[in-house]
Amino acid sequence: MSIEPPRSLRALTPAVHAWLPDGHDTWGLANCILITDQDSALLVDTPYTTDLTRHLLNLTAEVLPPGVAITTVVNTHGNGDHSYGNGVFTAAGAEVVSTDANSEHLCKEPSPAQLARLVAESDPDTPLGAYLHRHFSRYGDFGVSEAVPPTRTFNGRLDLAVGGVAVELIEVGPAHTAGDLIVNLPGEGVVCSGDVIFCEDHPVHWAGPLDEIHRAVQRVLACEPRIIVPGHGPVMTPADVAANAEYLLRIRDRIHASHAAGHPLAQAAAELIAAETNPRWGLTERLAILTALEYRVLDADTSPVDMISLVDLAARHAAPAPQTAKSPAL
Numbered sequence: 001m002s003i004e005p006p007r008s009l010r011a012l013t014p015a016v017h018a019w020l021p022d023g024h025d026t027w028g029l030a031n032c033i034l035i036t037d038q039d040s041a042l043l044v045d046t047p048y049t050t051d052l053t054r055h056l057l058n059l060t061a062e063v064l065p066p067g068v069a070i071t072t073v074v075n076t077h078g079n080g081d082h083s084y085g086n087g088v089f090t091a092a093g094a095e096v097v098s099t100d101a102n103s104e105h106l107c108k109e110p111s112p113a114q115l116a117r118l119v120a121e122s123d124p125d126t127p128l129g130a131y132l133h134r135h136f137s138r139y140g141d142f143g144v145s146e147a148v149p150p151t152r153t154f155n156g157r158l159d160l161a162v163g164g165v166a167v168e169l170i171e172v173g174p175a176h177t178a179g180d181l182i183v184n185l186p187g188e189g190v191v192c193s194g195d196v197i198f199c200e201d202h203p204v205h206w207a208g209p210l211d212e213i214h215r216a217v218q219r220v221l222a223c224e225p226r227i228i229v230p231g232h233g234p235v236m237t238p239a240d241v242a243a244n245a246e247y248l249l250r251i252r253d254r255i256h257a258s259h260a261a262g263h264p265l266a267q268a269a270a271e272l273i274a275a276e277t278n279p280r281w282g283l284t285e286r287l288a289i290l291t292a293l294e295y296r297v298l299d300a301d302t303s304p305v306d307m308i309s310l311v312d313l314a315a316r317h318a319a320p321a322p323q324t325a326k327s328p329a330l
């Protein structure tokens with residue numbers, strides 16, 4: 001499947017433009033947000049590949065004042081689909097800002113080279129191999145072999161400014177990952193939530209549990225934004241985000257009920273997928289990962305989270321890939 005990046009940035013306010021790829025029903029196409037003023041610019045998150053990052057850079061040239069470059073990059077968290085493009089900006093002298101915990105988490109993720117090798121060498125006849133090929137082979141070798149970590153980190157909160165635009169970095173992790181942050185632009189009425197919130201796809205989380213995701217979503221709402229840019233999917237209203245928060249509690253309660261009934265993990269995941277599948281959302285199988293994270297907490301399992309085994313679990317609950325070509329009539 002080829003990638004069709006956005007043809008233009010979307011203006012949310014005069015100072016805020018969003019790069020919103022259509023990542024529905026697949027992994028890896030995350031939103032990036034450009035914040036500009038007369039003589040400076042900041043980018044929230046970088047794309048998964050060097051090619052996509054260059055594409056984004058070309059579009060920012062249509063928005064940035066002459067002579068202004070992106071000198072600050074913020075990573076909302078340490079997943080590669082929000083940070084593998086960092087090196088394009090650090091090579092030009094930009095700083096990369098994130099939380100201490102995100103910086104540490106990035107070291108535990110597979111490197112771009114390791115991930116590319118995993119996809120290329122996985123057996124397409126296994127559920128995991130087929131799933132990786134379906135969702136990740138389109139990214140090739142990512143155009144970079146090693147992730148570029150943040151150059152400046154903080155704990156709790158960091159206030160920045162892009163000219164006259166106030167930029168509040170608020171740590172809300174652990175939630176989606178160990179050290180998520182949200183970007184609040186109080187003067188613009190915009191919050192960039194990173195992957196604390198997904199829109200129009202079933203969510204995936206790596207740290208959790210769901211109570212912590214819910215707390216982070218409430219922190220987004222407490223900023224009283226008019227517009228929320230999720231990590232993936234279209235921009236949202238506060239009402240959309242409030243509905244998302246209720247959804248998190250509903251699936252938490254279902255998983256806990258399955259656990260209390262003594263249902264094994266695979267059964268609980270299947271039950272949740274059957275009960276909570278939103279037909280307009282993609283990637284229902286990711287509910288299996290949320291079930292596994294919740295079971296870890298309920299079982300007091302403190303062993304390190306193995307991302308690949310969680311993706312394997314999701315792959316085993318995924319519907320078959322849609323046929324792209326009709327079989328010849330027999």
Ligand SMILES: [Zn+2]
Pocket residue numbers: 028030079081082195231232
């Ligand atoms: Zn993401």
